[in-house]
Structures are given as structure tokens and as C-alpha cells.
Amino acid sequence: MTIKMVDTLIPEYMKEFSCIGSACEDTCCSGWRVDIDEVTYKKYKRVDNLEMKAALEKNVIRNRSNPTSSNVAKMKMRHLKCSFLDNEGLCSIQLKLGEDYLSNTCTVYPRRINKVNGMLERSLTVSCPEATRLVLLKPDGIKFEQNQEVAPSRNLTSVTIDTPEKVSHWKDFFNEYRYVTISILQNRKHSLEDRLLILGMLYNELEEYLQDNKIEQIPSLLGRYLDCVEDETFIGEFNNIPNRLEIKLRLCRELVVLRLTEGITSARFLECSRDMISGLKIEANLSEDEINKNYEYSFGKFYSPFIKNHEYMLENYLVNYVFKNCFPIDCDSPFESYARMVVLYSLIKLHLIGMANHYEGLSSDHVIKLIQSLSKTFEHNGQVFEKLMNLLKENKFITLTYMSILIKN
Ligand code: SF4
Numbered sequence: 001m002t003i004k005m006v007d008t009l010i011p012e013y014m015k016e017f018s019c020i021g022s023a024c025e026d027t028c029c030s031g032w033r034v035d036i037d038e039v040t041y042k043k044y045k046r047v048d049n050l051e052m053k054a055a056l057e058k059n060v061i062r063n064r065s066n067p068t069s070s071n072v073a074k075m076k077m078r079h080l081k082c083s084f085l086d087n088e089g090l091c092s093i094q095l096k097l098g099e100d101y102l103s104n105t106c107t108v109y110p111r112r113i114n115k116v117n118g119m120l121e122r123s124l125t126v127s128c129p130e131a132t133r134l135v136l137l138k139p140d141g142i143k144f145e146q147n148q149e150v151a152p153s154r155n156l157t158s159v160t161i162d163t164p165e166k167v168s169h170w171k172d173f174f175n176e177y178r179y180v181t182i183s184i185l186q187n188r189k190h191s192l193e194d195r196l197l198i199l200g201m202l203y204n205e206l207e208e209y210l211q212d213n214k215i216e217q218i219p220s221l222l223g224r225y226l227d228c229v230e231d232e233t234f235i236g237e238f239n240n241i242p243n244r245l246e247i248k249l250r251l252c253r254e255l256v257v258l259r260l261t262e263g264i265t266s267a268r269f270l271e272c273s274r275d276m277i278s279g280l281k282i283e284a285n286l287s288e289d290e291i292n293k294n295y296e297y298s299f300g301k302f303y304s305p306f307i308k309n310h311e312y313m314l315e316n317y318l319v320n321y322v323f324k325n326c327f328p329i330d331c332d333s334p335f336e337s338y339a340r341m342v343v344l345y346s347l348i349k350l351h352l353i354g355m356a357n358h359y360e361g362l363s364s365d366h367v368i369k370l371i372q373s374l375s376k377t378f379e380h381n382g383q384v385f386e387k388l389m390n391l392l393k394e395n396k397f398i399t400l401t402y403m404s405i406l407i408k409n
Helices: 012-016 038-045 050-059 092-097 104-108 129-136 170-185 192-211 215-230 245-261 267-280 288-324 334-359 364-379 382-394 400-408
Strands: 005-011 060-062 073-075 111-116 119-124 144-150 159-161
Touching: 005 012, 012 119, 012 129, 050 060, 050 092, 104 111, 119 129, 119 288, 129 288, 129 364, 170 192, 170 215, 170 288, 192 215, 192 288, 192 334, 192 400, 245 267, 245 288, 245 334, 245 382, 245 400, 267 288, 267 334, 267 364, 288 334, 288 364, 334 364, 334 382, 334 400, 364 382
Parallel strands: 005 119, 111 159
Antiparallel strands: 005 144, 060 073, 111 119
């Protein structure tokens, strides 16, 4: 029998991951919906183990509204956790029936698999605490390696991309965007904020190229930016971005409202959010001026000194985001894709500044807890994040000026 091999591209951290099971401070299914795909659902119908058969009949519910082959049913949740999680926090389906009986969702999580021009790309989502540690705690940055592995027996691919040889659409330059974006994000000649601002200029200019139908000129645009980050072109370019803290605080207040109205269930995110609110004293009826003062005090006294030595954690979050999400072709507009990443970055920074004031300092554990729970709440809950993005769109805030203010302040 010939073994089918497949080319892979993976961040090096992938080799270090294994689930820490009952030692995990959050479990995968806590506060989530666990979908069951069609093949697994049929397997559950044929289970012989009488105890498990009864449990599956009771706790696997058919999805009656617009089911697809990947979500024909879902798990019943008990106290916001999957009904099959035992008292030690372990999955009883895996323990009693074996790994083959896990649904596609549970088999793949917290991995993400994309297929780009036939190559499998694996990465980890930072909504898992152990994955977050592996992704963020790499002071030298995330490195990638190409390899080969046995082709998987199940198709667990999230996104498949095939770029044609003859380019006709801006998305056909996917590999080039990603190479340039990650190169800029990892170029430590510039501060991380400046790297994000350079990307903003690039994707804004790309948007203008698309409006002028200059698709064939996109490679030279990307090349020009790559050259400019290497020379002095951008040095001092961003010193005059206005200090508009009130815009940041408006985002913060919207978040507080969202937190109250959208039924956010991640206990770890709610703790971070509560610490941020307490640190900035947002709910203490303080005037905007006083909140600004708290923000600036925490920024200067706690956040900046910590981030100066740990900027790589935020860089690694962004690089992983770009790789995992197939940035920037995950949206119909490249600038919108950029704006989504900036809003997430800005939410992280805002929370860390508030948390730093609350704890009178920051540690890597604070950053890990925040990024993991924020990713679980916003990146994996389309609805809450879409509400926030729609709000920004309605207020015409998806612009380079507004994004620059969010990054810089
Ligand atoms: S969240 Fe990650 S470490 Fe925790 S149980 Fe799930 S896969 Fe394991």
C-alpha cells in the first residue's frame, strides 16, 4: 500500500502542542456551542456501548434550522459546558469510545487547518490557554517550517485557497500579501505600533489601487513597502498622529454595553473586563478627563515599561492571526480585513492598560489570560464582534485616520 504524503507549512510551535486536559484553566467547550458533523452523527447512531448510547440519545440534539453537513446536530450544554465533560474535565466520548468518535470540531480544536495551493497549513487558535502560551511566549518571534506528512484521513480543512497562475482578482496575490504582512510585522527595526501603521498605509493604498483597477501593479506596490520598511522612509512618519483618547474611551464604553447586553459567557474574559473597568474607573461616574488621566497614568507607569520588554507577545499574536485567518483575503475588502485586526489589537491594549492599573503592574500571565479569553469571546463569537464592527462602520470609523488613532493612543 502506498502512503499518500502531503506538503505542509507550519509554525514551529505546533510540534510542542498537546492538550493539558484536566490541568487546563478553561476547557474547549466552556461557553461554546459544540457542533456535530454528519459522519460523526451517523456513528453515534450505531454505538453499541449501552451507557454511551443512552447518553448520546439524550444529549445530542438535531439541528433543525438550516443544518449543513458540518452541523447536523449539537451537544446539549450543562452549566455552559458540554454534557460529556466528566468531573475531572475530561471528555467521556474520547475516554469510553475513542478518539475516532470525536466530532470534526472536537478533533481539530484548537488547531486550524487551511489548504493553500495544495499545501496543508496548520496553526493553533489562541482561544485555548495552552496554545496561547506556545504562540505568545516566543521572544524571538514565530518561525515557520515546510515539511511533509501523511495525508490526513478526515477532511478537517477550514479554508481552501487555490491561486491561479493568471491573476484576475486582488485575492489572487494571497501569498504575496501574507509574505509582506508577516515580514513587516516581524521587522523589529520599528516599534510594533509603527509596523501596524505601515500596514495601514499599505492596505489603504491597495484599496485605492482596486478602485482604479490597477490590479497588475499590486506586486510593485507590495515590493515598494517591503523596501521602505528596510530603509529610513518611515522613521518619524507617525509622530504627529493626534492624541484622541476620547475615541478610545468611546470604544471602551461600547464594550461595556456589549458586555452587558450580549450575554458574554467566558468567565475569564468577564474577569479581565471587570479588572479593566475597575482599573480605568469607567463605571465610577468619573468625568472623561479623569478617566483619561487614569488611562495615561497606567499607560506610562505600568503598561509601557512592561510592553517594552514583552512586545514580542503582541507581535506573535498578530503574526499568528495573519497566518491562521488567511489575512487579508478573509474579507471582501483588504482594508476591512486590516481594520478587524486593528480593532482586536486595540481591544487587547485597552484591556491591558486598565488591568495594569487595577493590579499596579502586568505579567505575562495577565497577557495570556486576556488574549485567550478575548479571542474566545470575539474571534469565535461572530455575533459580538460583528456588532462592534457594524457600530464602527455606521460611524464611518473604518478609515486610516481612525485606525491610526486606535493604534497610537
Ligand atoms: S482548551 Fe486547549 S488545553 Fe484546554 S482542554 Fe481544550 S485543547 Fe486542552
